[in-house]
Amino acid sequence: MKHSAMRFAAGEIVKGTVIEVRPKEVLVDIGYKSEGVIPANEFEDIKVIKVGDQIDVLIEKLEDKDGMVVLSKEKAEFKKNWERILSICNEGGTITGKVKAIVKGGLREPAVLSICFWRGCPCLPG
Numbered sequence: 123m124k125h126s127a128m129r130f131a132a133g134e135i136v137k138g139t140v141i142e143v144r145p146k147e148v149l150v151d152i153g154y155k156s157e158g159v160i161p162a163n164e165f166e167d168i169k170v171i172k173v174g175d176q177i178d179v180l181i182e183k184l185e186d187k188d189g190m191v192v193l194s195k196e197k198a199e200f201k202k203n204w205e206r207i208l209s210i211c212n213e214g215g216t217i218t219g220k221v222k223a224i225v226k227g228g229l230r231e232p233a234v235l236s237i238c239f240w241r242g243c244p245c246l247p248g
Contacts, residue, residue, distance in 0.1 A: 130152070130154050130181060130184060131181065131184075132181050132182060132183060132184060133180065133181065134180070134181050135178055135179070135180050135181075135198045135201060135202065136152050136153075136178070136179060136181060137152075137176055137177070137178055137179075138150035138151060138152040138158060138176070138177055138178075138179045138193065139151045139174065139175070139176055140171055140172065140173055140174060140175040140176075140177065141157060141173060142173065143168065143171050143172070143173065144162070145162065145168075146161070146162050147159050147160060147161055147162055148160045148162065148165065148168070148171055150177065150179060150193055152179065152181070152191065152193070154184070154191055156185070156189055156190055156191055157190060157191065158179065158181070158190065158191035158192065158193035159190045159191070159192065159193065160179065160193045160194065160195050164194060164195045164196045165195065177195055178195070178198045178199070178202065179193040179194065179195055179198050180193065180194045180195075180197040180198035180201060181193060182194050182197065
């Protein structure tokens with residue numbers, strides 16, 4: 123689908139192209155009338171992000187006070203993962219992942235969801 127034929131709305135996930143990497147933010151072209159901005163802290167390592175990279179982003183706001191589109195890479199990943207989890211669960215499937223840490227009330231498994239809460243799990247205290 124060409125960018126010009128796309129419908130832009132808050133909450134939508136779209137593909138964007140990195141057009142500039144700054145120390146505190148990344149500028150992304152999603153084909154809208156203005157570029158979007160993503161805070162640098164949403165990238166694991168901003169040094170590996172290059173101009174021309176294609177990334178999925180969630181549109182948070184079509185225009186901020188500076189006229190920029192507010193985008194989120196983290197929220198796009200979260201939404202895609204959540205939709206994948208719902209699909210697997212609705213089909214009666216099993217979700218597997220590697221636990222990174224035990225946190226109060228749950229397990230951290232970043233590839234599936236930032237934190238999963240599993241009551242009665244023998245690895246959780248209490």
